[in-house]
Amino acid sequence: MATTTRSGNAPQRRPGGRRRLELRPDELRRSLEPATLPFRTTAEVAPLVGTIGQPRALDAIEFGLGVETHGFNLFVAGAPGTGRRTTALDYLQSKAATLPVPADWVYVHNFAAPDRPQAIRLPSGQGLRFAADVDEFVTGVRREIPRAFESEDYDRRRREAMAEAASQQEALEAELVAYAAARGFALQVGLTGIVSIPLLDGKPITREEYAHLDDERRERITKAGAEIEEHTAAYARRLHQSAKEAAEKVQELEREVALYATGPLFRELEERYAALPEVLAYLDAVKREMIARLDDFRGEAEQQLPMLAALGAQRPSFDRFGVNVFVDNSSNGGAPVVVERNPTYYNLLGRIQYRATLGAMVTDFQEIKPGAVHRASGGFLVLDILDVLRHPFAWEGLKRTLSSYEARIENLAEEFAGMPSATLRPEPIPVAVKVVLIGSPAVYRLLQELDEDFRELFKVKAEFSPELNWSRKHHLNYAAFVSRWVRENDLLHFDRAAVARLIEHGARLRESKHRLSARMMDISDVVSEASFWARRHGRTLVGADDVEHAIQKREYRSNLLEERIRELIADGTLVIDTRGKRVGELNGLAVLELGDHAFGRPTRVSARVAIGRGSIASIEREIELSGPLHSKGFLILSGYLAATYAQDAPLALSASVTFEQSYDEIEGDSASAAELVALLSALAELPLDQGIAMTGSVDQHGHVQAVGGVNRKIEGFYATCKADGLTGSQGVIIPASNVPNLMLETEVVEAVRQGRFHIWAVRTIDEALGLLTGTRPGRRHKDGSFTPDTVHGRVQARLAAYGERMRAERADEEEQANT
Numbered sequence: 001m002a003t004t005t006r007s008g009n010a011p012q013r014r015p016g017g018r019r020r021l022e023l024r025p026d027e028l029r030r031s032l033e034p035a036t037l038p039f040r041t042t043a044e045v046a047p048l049v050g051t052i053g054q055p056r057a058l059d060a061i062e063f064g065l066g067v068e069t070h071g072f073n074l075f076v077a078g079a080p081g082t083g084r085r086t087t088a089l090d091y092l093q094s095k096a097a098t099l100p101v102p103a104d105w106v107y108v109h110n111f112a113a114p115d116r117p118q119a120i121r122l123p124s125g126q127g128l129r130f131a132a133d134v135d136e137f138v139t140g141v142r143r144e145i146p147r148a149f150e151s152e153d154y155d156r157r158r159r160e161a162m163a164e165a166a167s168q169q170e171a172l173e174a175e176l177v178a179y180a181a182a183r184g185f186a187l188q189v190g191l192t193g194i195v196s197i198p199l200l201d202g203k204p205i206t207r208e209e210y211a212h213l214d215d216e217r218r219e220r221i222t223k224a225g226a227e228i229e230e231h232t233a234a235y236a237r238r239l240h241q242s243a244k245e246a247a248e249k250v251q252e253l254e255r256e257v258a259l260y261a262t263g264p265l266f267r268e269l270e271e272r273y274a275a276l277p278e279v280l281a282y283l284d285a286v287k288r289e290m291i292a293r294l295d296d297f298r299g300e301a302e303q304q305l306p307m308l309a310a311l312g313a314q315r316p317s318f319d320r321f322g323v324n325v326f327v328d329n330s331s332n333g334g335a336p337v338v339v340e341r342n343p344t345y346y347n348l349l350g351r352i353q354y355r356a357t358l359g360a361m362v363t364d365f366q367e368i369k370p371g372a373v374h375r376a377s378g379g380f381l382v383l384d385i386l387d388v389l390r391h392p393f394a395w396e397g398l399k400r401t402l403s404s405y406e407a408r409i410e411n412l413a414e415e416f417a418g419m420p421s422a423t424l425r426p427e428p429i430p431v432a433v434k435v436v437l438i439g440s441p442a443v444y445r446l447l448q449e450l451d452e453d454f455r456e457l458f459k460v461k462a463e464f465s466p467e468l469n470w471s472r473k474h475h476l477n478y479a480a481f482v483s484r485w486v487r488e489n490d491l492l493h494f495d496r497a498a499v500a501r502l503i504e505h506g507a508r509l510r511e512s513k514h515r516l517s518a519r520m521m522d523i524s525d526v527v528s529e530a531s532f533w534a535r536r537h538g539r540t541l542v543g544a545d546d547v548e549h550a551i552q553k554r555e556y557r558s559n560l561l562e563e564r565i566r567e568l569i570a571d572g573t574l575v576i577d578t579r580g581k582r583v584g585e586l587n588g589l590a591v592l593e594l595g596d597h598a599f600g601r602p603t604r605v606s607a608r609v610a611i612g613r614g615s616i617a618s619i620e621r622e623i624e625l626s627g628p629l630h631s632k633g634f635l636i637l638s639g640y641l642a643a644t645y646a647q648d649a650p651l652a653l654s655a656s657v658t659f660e661q662s663y664d665e666i667e668g669d670s671a672s673a674a675e676l677v678a679l680l681s682a683l684a685e686l687p688l689d690q691g692i693a694m695t696g697s698v699d700q701h702g703h704v705q706a707v708g709g710v711n712r713k714i715e716g717f718y719a720t721c722k723a724d725g726l727t728g729s730q731g732v733i734i735p736a737s738n739v740p741n742l743m744l745e746t747e748v749v750e751a752v753r754q755g756r757f758h759i760w761a762v763r764t765i766d767e768a769l770g771l772l773t774g775t776r777p778g779r780r781h782k783d784g785s786f787t788p789d790t791v792h793g794r795v796q797a798r799l800a801a802y803g804e805r806m807r808a809e810r811a812d813e814e815e816q817a818n819t
Contacts, residue, residue, distance in 0.1 A: 025753040027739060029513075042483040056465070063460060064434075065095045072460050096337050100335070101335070104127030108120060117324075138321045176235045289321075338382065353367040385437045408428040474516055526554070529550035566719060575661060586690075586694060616655045646799075659671070673694060686775055718757055733768050
């Protein structure tokens with residue numbers, strides 16, 4: 001009588017040392033009794049707060065958010081659907097609420113270097129206020145300056161200054177005229193300057209009169225003319241100096257009037273921002289620029305250039321006095337948490353935009369726009385690593401920013417342009433941001449291996465496990481998750497039988513009796529669909545039947561190819577025998593992955609043998625349809641044969657193994673045990689039971705090892721046998737180490753319970769050979785031989801016969817060569 005085992009344990013031994021190979025129904029699936037759940041419906045269960053399990057990941061996140069040392073940014077790793085993003089964001093929001101609101105940043109025009117806009121840091125919430133204050137100030141200046149220059153006082157003082165200058169000019173002119181008259185000359189002002197004319201008896205002297213003068217008289221006139229010319233030059237210098245002094249007086253008057261008119265406006269701003277030296281320095285620069293460009297405020301520039309309006313120039317020159325609010329944190333209740341879904345280079349690091357004006361593309365400091373790193377400075381930036389890596393230059397730009405503690409806004413086109421072009425180079429802004437990357441463990445490992453900067457900048461990994469322990473605690477967590485999802489999405493509540501069925505489904509997703517899926521996205525999809533079907537059937541609670549119906553419908557929507565392959569098997573297009581016996585042929589099992597669906601399908605493994613020189617070929621490997629893992633499995637198979645049968649003589653064997661009617665690439669070693677059994681069957685000339693399929697990998701010692709997708713493989717062969725008619729002797733051989741992975745569909749379990757289908761768990765090839773051939777495998781004796789009429793004895797005898805024939809042929813060849 002067989003000893004009993006607990007669910008999930010490996011097959012036990014019978015009394016006397018023989019192992020029980022066939023599994024009992026209770027070993028094929030683990031069930032959860034609904035009565036063990038301490039609630040009747042999820043309406044009684046408090047909604048889940050946070051995430052389920054993941055203590056390792058949560059500890060890493062808490063550490064990463066707490067440490068402030070440079071380089072301790074986070075990489076949140078895990079499979080999609082494990083709650084990695086939601087959990088990280090929950091922690092970030094909670095942490096951000098306890099941190100101070102970071103400063104605002106604005107860009108202003110740099111009057112000393114217009115191509116280098118200046119960045120100014122302001123206390124949180126004051127960026128918009130400062131921009132509004134400056135706009136109001138500029139409006140006031142534009143109003144007050146024209147009004148001041150239209151006043152009677154300014155007009156009077158300007159006229160007085162001009163009159164004083166005119167009086168000085170008249171005095172200088174009178175003095176020059178008197179000086180010339182005293183020397184017998186008159187002055188005449190022309191377009192080319194002042195001309196001195198000699199006089200004779202009070203009248204201008206003619207050329208004829210000058211020619212008749214004596215030499216002494218002519219010499220006196222020439223000398224006097226030279227003196228007058230020198231005096232005229234001095235007069236011109238004094239006149240220019242007088243005009244310059246007059247202009248300076250007018251400019252000083254205009255400056256005095258402008259400062260007087262705008263003084264209250266400046267003082268108001270200076271008092272408001274007295275604690276901010278950078279703002280005061282900027283206001284001082286504005287004051288100097290305003291005085292230097294008074295014509296802009298008096299309206300004279302626009303009057304002098306009427307063509308601009310006709311050509312459509314719409315931006316006034318006063319824009320340079322505006323403020324570009326670059327980063328505004330006025331609406332934040334703490335540190336910012338920025339999630340950038342499209343992390344292009346410019347979306348991350350900011351950009352300079354251009355606008356079309358008069359047929360040309362122009363820009364200014366107002367067109368500087370922030371990137372995600374600017375908005376997240378002082379807080380947290382969340383990025384999907386694959387999205388960052390997909391966009392050119394984004395990853396390098398992000399690393400450069402984190403390494404330098406500052407974000408520079410640059411135009412990528414400059415780097416690749418054939419010729420340099422004029423553009424803005426905004427002052428860089430210092431950033432202090434904690435970056436949280438979200439991605440898969442595989443991407444994390446690749447970056448660790450290939451990118452040295454990554455190891456320096458992302459020193460904290462928070463890895464989310466795809467599975468949870470099967471435990472009472474996580475049963476209740478599943479129920480709490482369902483309660484939250486139902487409430488958030490206005491779904492029907494679940495009764496405890498439905499929750500129990502959902503938990504079993506979570507175990508099936510992980511292919512484990514001891515683990516549940518932590519990919520709550522998959523669980524939430526089933527919850528939503530089960531609620532839909534329950535409502536469709538007029539129920540007020542979701543029951544276990546509704547969960548089962550939802551799971552079946554999900555399968556049905558995705559299993560078109562699976563049904564098509566089963567039809568091809570049923571009509572004989574794909575040859576799969578489930579009855580009778582054949583030498584060198586065995587039903588192997590494979591899993592096809594379609595993205596949203598996976599299913600098992602049987603495939604015929606066949607082997608042929610002949611006399612040869614130890615060559616064992618995989619046809620798939622020879623034609624390069626074999627992946628590296630399958631090739632490895634096949635070479636291990638060759639190692640087993642050599643170690644078992646070629647200790648005293650070489651293998652006089654030529655063999656080929658293939659997957660019949662398989663035209664796609666083959667990967668994995670899960671069929672290596674079936675390949676070995678088929679090859680041994682061909683050598684021993686022992687037929688194999690076609691109603692028994694096999695899966696498992698084999699090592700060089702003949703041990704059968706665990707494989708993936710065992711549930712789908714069993715169910716795929718069961719469906720094939722069911723379509724052909726269950727005989728009661730059909731079944732599947734699996735590795736004993738896969739027993740903990742069994743979470744089979746209830747239909748298969750029930751078929752096993754009724755004796756219509758069987759599942760055996762083996763540890764060695766010998767156990768599988770005994771089941772498939774009905775013949776004892778055989779044990780090796782001390783002399784290296786095997787017992788005759790066993791599987792290994794027959795193989796050894798066949799190989800020995802091959803060897804004798806090879807030696808005989810070689811002897812004949814040598815004899816013929818000698819004669």
